[in-house]
Amino acid sequence: MSINTSAKISQPFQANTEPMLEETSNKATTKSSDNKSDITIGENIIENPKFSTRNVDVFYDDKQAIFNASLDIGRNEVIALIGPSGCGKSTFLRTLNRMNDTIPSCRISGEITLDGENIYDKKMDPVLLRARVGMVFQKANPFPKSIYDNVAYGPRLHGLARTNSELDEIVITSLEKAGLFNEVKDRLTAPGTGLSGGQQQRLCIARTISVSPEVILMDEPASALDPIATAIIEELIDELRVNFTIAIVTHSMQQAARVSQRTAYFHMGKIIEVGNTSQIFTNPRHQLTENYITGKFG
Amino acid sequence: MNTESPLSGHISKRFDSELEDIRNKVLTMGGLVETQVNNGILALMESDSVIAQKVATEDYKINAMEVEIDEQCVEILARRQPAASDLRLVVTIIKTITDLERIGDQAEKLGRFELELIDEGSTSTQYAKLEHLGNLVSKMLHNALNAFARLDGNVALKTIKKDKKVNDEFESLMRQLITLMMEDPRSIKNALRVSWCARALERVGDHAINICEYVLFLKHGKDVRHIDYKEVKKQLSK
Numbered sequence: 001m002s003i004n005t006s007a008k009i010s011q012p013f014q015a016n017t018e019p020m021l022e023e024t025s026n027k028a029t030t031k032s033s034d035n036k037s038d039i040t041i042g043e044n045i046i047e048n049p050k051f052s053t054r055n056v057d058v059f060y061d062d063k064q065a066i067f068n069a070s071l072d073i074g075r076n077e078v079i080a081l082i083g084p085s086g087c088g089k090s091t092f093l094r095t096l097n098r099m100n101d102t103i104p105s106c107r108i109s110g111e112i113t114l115d116g117e118n119i120y121d122k123k124m125d126p127v128l129l130r131a132r133v134g135m136v137f138q139k140a141n142p143f144p145k146s147i148y149d150n151v152a153y154g155p156r157l158h159g160l161a162r163t164n165s166e167l168d169e170i171v172i173t174s175l176e177k178a179g180l181f182n183e184v185k186d187r188l189t190a191p192g193t194g195l196s197g198g199q200q201q202r203l204c205i206a207r208t209i210s211v212s213p214e215v216i217l218m219d220e221p222a223s224a225l226d227p228i229a230t231a232i233i234e235e236l237i238d239e240l241r242v243n244f245t246i247a248i249v250t251h252s253m254q255q256a257a258r259v260s261q262r263t264a265y266f267h268m269g270k271i272i273e274v275g276n277t278s279q280i281f282t283n284p285r286h287q288l289t290e291n292y293i294t295g296k297f298g
Numbered sequence: 299m300n301t302e303s304p305l306s307g308h309i310s311k312r313f314d315s316e317l318e319d320i321r322n323k324v325l326t327m328g329g330l331v332e333t334q335v336n337n338g339i340l341a342l343m344e345s346d347s348v349i350a351q352k353v354a355t356e357d358y359k360i361n362a363m364e365v366e367i368d369e370q371c372v373e374i375l376a377r378r379q380p381a382a383s384d385l386r387l388v389v390t391i392i393k394t395i396t397d398l399e400r401i402g403d404q405a406e407k408l409g410r411f412e413l414e415l416i417d418e419g420s421t422s423t424q425y426a427k428l429e430h431l432g433n434l435v436s437k438m439l440h441n442a443l444n445a446f447a448r449l450d451g452n453v454a455l456k457t458i459k460k461d462k463k464v465n466d467e468f469e470s471l472m473r474q475l476i477t478l479m480m481e482d483p484r485s486i487k488n489a490l491r492v493s494w495c496a497r498a499l500e501r502v503g504d505h506a507i508n509i510c511e512y513v514l515f516l517k518h519g520k521d522v523r524h525i526d527y528k529e530v531k532k533q534l535s536k
Contacts, residue, residue, distance in 0.1 A: 254379055281381045283519030293382045296307040 041286050042275040044264070046072045048198070050215060050245040051096060056110035058091055058100065065091045067269045069110070073215070078237060078246045080256035080277065083266030084292065089249045092266065093217050096247065097133035099127045131158055134208035138220035140200030142192030142207075147184050150192040150203055151175060154211040171211055178206035179236050198229025205236065209244070216240065218248040222255065234259050253293060257281045265289045305387070308477045313378055317387065320370050324391055324398075327363040328443040331398045331405070334360065335439055335502055338408030339432035342495060345421040346414070353409030360402035364395045383516070392515040394446060397505040397512075400441065404498040404505075411498075418488055425485065425492040426474050428499065431467045434460065435503040442506040446511045451534070454510035454517075459527050466502040471496045 049072035058066035066088045073079050081089040091100070100106040112119050119129055124216060131154065142150050152170045154160075161167035171188075175181035180202040184195070192203050201221060208216055218237070222230040237246060237259045250256050256263055256277065263280040265273045265288070273286040284290045291297065305317045334353055341350035371392050374380060380388055415422060424427055438460050445454035475493045479486045514522050514534065522530045 134332070253381065257381070284382050284383060290382050291307075294380070294384045295309050297309065 012043070022032075023109075034185065037208070040070065040271045041273040043262070044071045044271060044274040046074050047135040049073055050075045050115065051247075052111075052113045052116075053092075053095075053160075054111045056092075056095065056108065056112060058088070058095060059107040060103070061105045065269055066095070068294075069271050070273055071264055071274060073245055073247055075245055076241055076243075077262060078241050078248060078260045080260035080263045081247060081249045081266060082253060082256050082263060082292070083253075083272075086268075087266040088269040089264075089266040090219055093219055093247060093249050096215070096217055097130045097135055099130075101126055128158075131211045132218060133215040134211065134213035135217045135219065136201070136204050136208055136221045138223055140197060140204050140224075142195070142200050142203050144191065144193060146189045147175075147192045147195070147203060148188040151206050151210045154207060158211055160211065161164055170209070174206040177209055177240070178202045179239075180206055181230060196229075198225045198232060201225060201229070201233060202236065205233075205240075209240070213244065215245045215247070218246065220249055220251060223251060230255070253281075265292060308384075316370075316374060316378075317384070320367060320374070320391060323367050324364065324394060325368070325443070325447055327360060327367065327395060328446070330360050330363065332403050332436075332439055332443060334402055334405035335408075336436055338405040338412075339428070339436060339499070341409055342422045342428055342432070343422075345416060347413060347416045347455055350409045350412040350416065354413060355409075357402050360399055360494045364399040366526075367395050368392065383519075386516045386519060390446075390512040393512050394509050397508045401502050401505045404501050407498045408495055411495050415488060415491055420488045422495060423491045425478060425489050426471050426496065428471070428492070428496060431464065431471060431496060431499050434464050434467060435499045435506065437497055438464070438500040438503050438506040442509040442513075445510055449513065449517055451514055451517045453536070454513040455530065457510045458507050458530060459472075461503065461507050461527075464500055468496055468500040 046086050049087060051073035053072075054070045056066055056069040057064060069088075069092060071092075081093060085091050094100045095108055095112060096119075099110065108120065114129075114133065118124070119133075143153060145153070148171055151174050152167055153171045155167060161170055172181060174185065180199060184190075184203075192200065195203060201224075205216075205221075222233045223235075225233065234255065237248065240246060248256075248259065260277045262274065263277045264271055265280065265284070265286070273280065273284060273289045275285070280289065281293060284293060305321060306314050308314050335355060337349050338353045340346065341353055371388050374388055378384070401506065410421065438457050441453050441457040443458050444450065445457060472493060475489045475496075481491045508523075511521075514530070518534055520533050520536075522533055525533070
């Protein structure tokens with residue numbers, strides 16, 4: 001456009017004038033929306049992972065819940081598993097410490113290794129596995145026992161303490177790590193069920209870490225909590241990362257963005273995209289991820 | 299439903315319309331800015347004190363729009379916590395309007411210096427021909443706004459490429475003006491004014507390029523600032 005010197009006042013900018021340039025293909029920007037593809041986009045495979053899953057299929061009877069999932073979980077990282085309800089993220093999480101063994105109709109194929117060891121190997125004791133891979137559930141589920149006994153239960157079961165003072169030590173350290181000790185130190189014999197929701201959830205985290213697991217799985221650990229209790233749990237997750245590997249399933253995308261280093265997006269039983277959390281939340285590569293994160297129809 | 303557009307398709311229809319509203323305001327602001335720049339150039343070319351006066355005094359409208367759009371963006375950040383392309387859109391808008399406001403300031407300068415030249419009984423054309431530079435940056439601004447309006451990465455890229463032309467033109471004008479000032483020191487006062495006008499136009503071009511870079515960030519999710527044109531192309535083809 002040149003300056004029109006005959007008109008005294010030039011025309012304002014018009015948004016929808018005729019196209020100035022031919023449209024060329026935008027390979028770099030066209031996001032894949034091929035729903036049928038089994039290929040996960042992004043960095044689902046990493047070097048020296050803590051957990052490694054390859055080509056995992058999970059069935060409930062004839063219904064397939066997970067399709068060909070291959071995902072590595074790194075050491076001392078928090079990985080967030082996000083996706084709409086029924087996308088398989090909880091099922092996937094439960095395969096990691098064989099919680100699905102308790103469901104008779106559940107069938108799993110593929111390979112899942114923890115530090116290179118196949119966790120579905122016949123020699124693997126699921127009880128020991130679950131001591132190595134602890135789990136925290138959506139709803140806090142303390143045993144109907146005292147606060148002390150809730151935390152002492154695991155160490156007693158696995159014989160981790162030789163003396164009572166050693167057990168005391170484990171209980172106190174676990175409660176401290178879970179950020180609960182100061183609130184309950186005067187009432188360790190009170191029932192765990194008498195605590196508030198957020199405290200109960202932290203009690204469950206203390207119970208999980210009392211057996212010194214290597215990995216902690218969290219299935220919506222803060223979805224029933226108020227924002228302050230949620231913030232405390234999230235802060236805790238960040239502190240626990242120093243010693244543990246954490247996989248967290250969450251419906252709150254802000255939570256995933258806040259606590260995790262990597263994020264995996266699940267959609268209809270498939271892992272669609274895996275990447276650094278900041279990349280997933282600023283520039284996802286797959287259209288389905290983009291739609292979910294921005295709150296659009298999938 | 300167009301999933302490619304970052305503005306539509308949200309489950310929350312109100313969010314769709316909030317984003318659309320902000321985008322429309324940016325386009326309106328862009329229109330105002332473009333008018334100001336074009337009128338500024340026109341005033342210089344024609345030594346028209348009426349237009350120069352108008353340009354020198356109407357900048358407040360642009361400033362008010364910047365404040366208004368900024369407020370709306372902050373509200374969206376607070377209430378919607380946008381992510382992915384929505385986040386890039388809001389960030390792009392916040393940055394774009396800053397550059398638009400600065401372009402407005404440059405346009406205002408054109409009007410002000412022209413008024414001073416007229417007061418001295420002089421015209422810019424006595425010292426240098428700013429018309430070519432004016433045309434160049436006016437077109438760049440127009441294309442930058444178009445790139446934003448249509449999210450057109452190609453237009454953005456082609457506009458970025460124009461930077462060298464503007465710089466060359468600016469350098470050549472500077473040489474002319476310096477020669478003039480050396481030959482006739484009495485001309486320095488006005489020649490400086492004309493050089494400031496040239497500088498203002500050159501700055502408009504720089505801001506237009508910034509806007510194009512934001513458009514590429516919005517569209518591709520890649521930051522292409524502070525790298526040369528070839529490198530930008532390479533980044534985008536990755």
